[in-house]
Amino acid sequence: MTKYDCIVVGLGAMGSATTYQLANAGARVLGLDQFSPPHKFGSSHGDSRVTRAAIGEGIEYSQLALRSHALWRDIEAQTGKTLFRRNGCLSISGTDAVVMHDVDDFFANIGEAARRYNIPHKTFDTPEAIRARYPQFAVKAGDHAILDEEAGTLFPEACVAAQLQLAERAGATLKRDTQVAAITPTAGGVEVATADGQRFIAARVVIAAGPWLPRFAAAEIARHFTVTRQALYWFEIKTNPERFLPENCPVFIWQVPQSADVHSDLYGFPLDGNPSSGVKVSHEENGGAVDPDTVDHAATPQDEIDRVYRSYVAPFLPDLGPRCLRTETCLYTRVDRSRFIIDADPRDPRINFVSACSGHGFKHSVAIGEALAQQMTQGRAAHVDLEPFRLKRLAPYLRA
Numbered sequence: 001m002t003k004y005d006c007i008v009v010g011l012g013a014m015g016s017a018t019t020y021q022l023a024n025a026g027a028r029v030l031g032l033d034q035f036s037p038p039h040k041f042g043s044s045h046g047d048s049r050v051t052r053a054a055i056g057e058g059i060e061y062s063q064l065a066l067r068s069h070a071l072w073r074d075i076e077a078q079t080g081k082t083l084f085r086r087n088g089c090l091s092i093s094g095t096d097a098v099v100m101h102d103v104d105d106f107f108a109n110i111g112e113a114a115r116r117y118n119i120p121h122k123t124f125d126t127p128e129a130i131r132a133r134y135p136q137f138a139v140k141a142g143d144h145a146i147l148d149e150e151a152g153t154l155f156p157e158a159c160v161a162a163q164l165q166l167a168e169r170a171g172a173t174l175k176r177d178t179q180v181a182a183i184t185p186t187a188g189g190v191e192v193a194t195a196d197g198q199r200f201i202a203a204r205v206v207i208a209a210g211p212w213l214p215r216f217a218a219a220e221i222a223r224h225f226t227v228t229r230q231a232l233y234w235f236e237i238k239t240n241p242e243r244f245l246p247e248n249c250p251v252f253i254w255q256v257p258q259s260a261d262v263h264s265d266l267y268g269f270p271l272d273g274n275p276s277s278g279v280k281v282s283h284e285e286n287g288g289a290v291d292p293d294t295v296d297h298a299a300t301p302q303d304e305i306d307r308v309y310r311s312y313v314a315p316f317l318p319d320l321g322p323r324c325l326r327t328e329t330c331l332y333t334r335v336d337r338s339r340f341i342i343d344a345d346p347r348d349p350r351i352n353f354v355s356a357c358s359g360h361g362f363k364h365s366v367a368i369g370e371a372l373a374q375q376m377t378q379g380r381a382a383h384v385d386l387e388p389f390r391l392k393r394l395a396p397y398l399r400a
């Protein structure tokens with residue numbers, strides 16, 4: 001049996017980045033995925049992901065985003081693919097600001113991170129100021145906004161594909177459609193057995209299984225994760241399509257006023273190409289826990305689409321019409337207060353796991369992959385600090 005330096009289980013956002021960075025550092029690496037990434041069954045699909053640099057979930061995340069932005073540009077240069085469109089992210093909030101991504105001081109954190117990391121930004125202190133620049137947003141009295149100018153859109157399928165391409169180019173072995181059934185530490189290394197009877201061995205294993213990670217994690221880790229179904233919507237443009245072109249429309253996150261039907265923020269993206277493909281908008285569903293193997297990936301029912309249009313779209317984006325041109329389903333894997341968990345397995349330090357990162361991890365994935373690879377090949381991460389995301393640091397964020 002070939003002994004690898006590292007086997008990476010799962011080749012989505014986190015796994016493709018880790019595999020590429022390990023191979024690039026000269027490690028002998030095997031990457032395994034039960035499907036053929038990029039695919040639509042996990043957490044890294046749906047055309048677009050918001051990337052921000054001034055991070056409302058906590059200023060400790062900004063170092064990851066800023067390093068990732070540099071790495072996305074490097075990967076673009078190596079592959080000739082467009083992965084990151086930098087046209088800003090406008091965060092809008094009102095007087096009755098809501099909790100965003102499970103974090104109370106989201107808006108204050110953005111301002112603090114922008115100042116601490118010298119991230120270019122603009123503030124809009126009144127609804128009139130927002131409306132003058134961005135007439136597509138029907139802001140109300142009391143609304144204010146901050147534009148993170150280092151932010152923009154990532155194209156997740158292209159990001160995953162580009163990193164897998166570079167990983168193979170750097171010598172990684174990738175096995176697609178290969179489901180891992182068991183990970184067993186032995187005296188000679190960590191053994192990985194697949195559902196179709198193959199066995200592999202490595203000095204180390206990284207578990208980057210996204211919504212499936214709880215199946216491989218020790219019970220004390222698995223209990224922190226909840227997997228939920230999220231729906232994405234592309235609504236028709238009724239009027240003023242030019243307002244949604246990337247040069248006129250940043251990515252937006254809106255802490256919209258709560259009501260009986262509105263219980264989370266609204267977020268959306270500028271047009272990606274043809275106006276007839278519609279504008280992608282969504283909000284965070286806080287439905288119950290699902291099983292990633294049996295979750296319903298079918299199109300979201302019409303009555304749910306109508307509810308989302310009525311509650312989240314029509315009052316805030318009056319240029320969009322009720323016709324939904326497309327929906328997609330995606331999986332969040334949450335930890336309380338939207339934390340990440342990136343750590344060694346308490347059962348064996350040769351096994352590392354990287355969580356699917358609570359609905360805001362894509363933007364950080366390439367820096368996380370680089371840091372994990374550096375920890376394994378050089379003993380320490382050179383550019384970012386993963387210490388804030390270790391299990392022992394989680395306690396203050398957990399609900400009673």
Ligand SMILES: Cc1cc2nc3c(=O)[nH]c(=O)nc-3n(C[C@H](O)[C@H](O)[C@H](O)COP(=O)(O)OP(=O)(O)OC[C@H]3O[C@@H](n4cnc5c(N)ncnc54)[C@H](O)[C@@H]3O)c2cc1C
Nearest residue numbers: 010012013014034042043044050180210356360361362363
């Ligand atoms: C609707 C939605 C919107 C989001 N918006 C944003 C955003 O705007 N900005 C942002 O930064 N983040 C966002 N996120 C979060 C971000 O997308 C995730 O943090 C990230 O994609 C997680 O990547 P992952 O590699 O952990 O999981 P995945 O991409 O799901 O990869 C896990 C991989 O492991 C494989 N696998 C699992 N089990 C096995 C097994 N037994 N054997 C072999 N392979 C296995 C799976 O097939 C899969 O390919 C969003 C997430 C969702 C769902």
